[in-house]
Amino acid sequence: MSVATVATAPTTTPQSALLHTPAELVFVTLDEAGEIAYFQSASEHKQGKRNVTAIEIMTLETYCFCKAGELGRLCWHVALARL
Numbered sequence: 871m872s873v874a875t876v877a878t879a880p881t882t883t884p885q886s887a888l889l890h891t892p893a894e895l896v897f898v899t900l901d902e903a904g905e906i907a908y909f910q911s912a913s914e915h916k917q918g919k920r921n922v923t924a925i926e927i928m929t930l931e932t933y934c935f936c937k938a939g940e941l942g943r944l945c946w947h948v949a950l951a952r953l
């Protein structure tokens with residue numbers, strides 16, 4: 871009997887991160903407690919739209935509100951925000 875493979879979230883850097891530089895993520899602000907940093911970047915899917923990426927400074931937990939992030943996929947914004 872074989873062991874079923876458990877699907878896990880991708881942990882490697884997405885290929886798309888290689889096409890971008892950290893300079894494309896523009897620091898916007900910290901939250902009031904100074905615990906979460908917010909970045910913006912231009913959307914590739916919608917002209918004029920800005921994607922927002924947030925990173926918790928203490929835990930390095932990241933959140934992204936781009937198309938991939940909303941689908942639960944690791945995106946280049948998160949990969950670069952963690953650098």
Ligand SMILES: [Zn+2]
Nearest residue numbers: 934936945947
């Ligand atoms: Zn993203």
